Amino acid sequence: MSTAGKVIKCKAAVLWEMNKPFSVEEIEVGPPKAKEVHIKMVATGICRSDDHVISGHLMTALPVILGHEAAGIVESIGEGVTSVKPGDKVIPLCAPQCGKCKSCKHPESNFCVKNDLSSGLQGKLQDGTTRFTCRGKPIHHYLGTSTFSQYTVVDEISVAKIDAASPLEKVCLIGCGFxxxxxxxxxxxxxxxxxxxxxxxxxxxxxxxxxxxxxxxxxxxxxxxxxxxxxxxxxxxxxxxxxxxxxxxxxxxxxxxxxxxxxxxxxxxxxxxxxxxxxxxxxxxxxxxxx
The missing domain is CATH 3.40.50.720 (NAD(P)-binding Rossmann-like Domain)
Structure with missing residues (x-):
């Protein structure tokens, strides 16, 4: 049954405080808005950058759902999305590609100005809001991906379609480490x-x-x-x-x-x-x- 336009309840690892363990919670994931993609996560890696947030060496807004090295399947899409469709295998991009800014157009750079790092890790999607809630509180995104969740929502500029035959438990590493x-x-x-x-x-x-x-x-x-x-x-x-x-x-x-x-x-x-x-x-x- 299609989940388009619906709030999904699922499990996610939420970091409420620095230097504290993750808490596996039931969260609500809102539907994708215009130019956003709703992804069912299949595999995710754990990167040292995630640990940097836990230890406080990398500051981001809390509470937050971490994770940025993953692969999944498109669940639904928002209005205006053209690069992917439901059922596509995809990799979320912690380094988005708007294709329009000075950095994206530079032949020797790929650090898009719309990267969450450029905004000081405020933990929001491009429209300045989040799609996650837990215990009635908004939960922040991380690097525009937040893959430590069974479902996530990303901006269209933060997702790449991959070959349908790709083994998601392996190609998830392309999202960061590889x-x-x-x-x-x-x-x-x-x-x-x-x-x-x-x-x-x-x-x-x-x-x-x-x-x-x-x-x-x-x-x-x-x-x-x-x-x-x-x-x-x-x-x-x-x-x-x-x-x-x-x-x-x-x-x-x-x-x-x-x-x-x-x-x-x-x-x-x-x-x-x-x-x-x-x-x-x-x-x-x-x-x-x-x-």
Missing amino acids: STGYGSAVKVAKVTQGSTCAVFGLGGVGLSVIIGCKAAGAARIIAVDINKDRFAKAREVGATECVNPQDYDKPIEEVLQEMSNGGVDFSFEVVGRLDTMVCAKICFAISSSAI
Whole structure:
């Protein structure tokens, strides 16, 4: 039965306060307004950016439904929506694309000015309101997506239609982790054919960097992590060598410089620690790039 125009009751993980656990609540999700899309969520990842909100390192309006790395199926659409239709498989976009602003039109940028970050994480859709309520109170959106809910509403500029055969439990990672890593290699660093790359950190984003380096034609991709259990997957997706800093009695940046005859061409830090950032910066050749 169609849910178009109706309020849906469903479960969602609501963050009421910082540094407190999520509360799984029954919420009400309002129908999509003009140029909005109602999505039934099928799969969602958990990103460190979500944890930053919980810890208070990233400030957003509370209470809020977090989540921004997901995939689902269009439940219904608002007036004027043309890019998707009910039944389409889609990925919500935490980085929207209005296609009209200066940033969207710039060939080297994709940080649309209508991004929730640009407005200071106020937790609203483009019309300045929310579609979530719980216990009679409005609940804020997060990055225009809020995927920690069985149903969500996003602006049309914050959704991308994907192939009908796509496995949603896998392609959900394209919403943030994969595109961040792959894009850093291919779009930002612009890794070159035959180059040598170092990747510090072999989590989901680090593995995506490796995939990007391989796609760009890197000859050597040196994967660095203190967890050896991650090496097999790193090699599977394209790493040519794997290095554990704990296996050496000298700084890892010196090890990499020796391995690469003076320094790697591209260096990626995908851990988020100051010490690994410094290592990544030091280990690459003077004329090369660190990301």
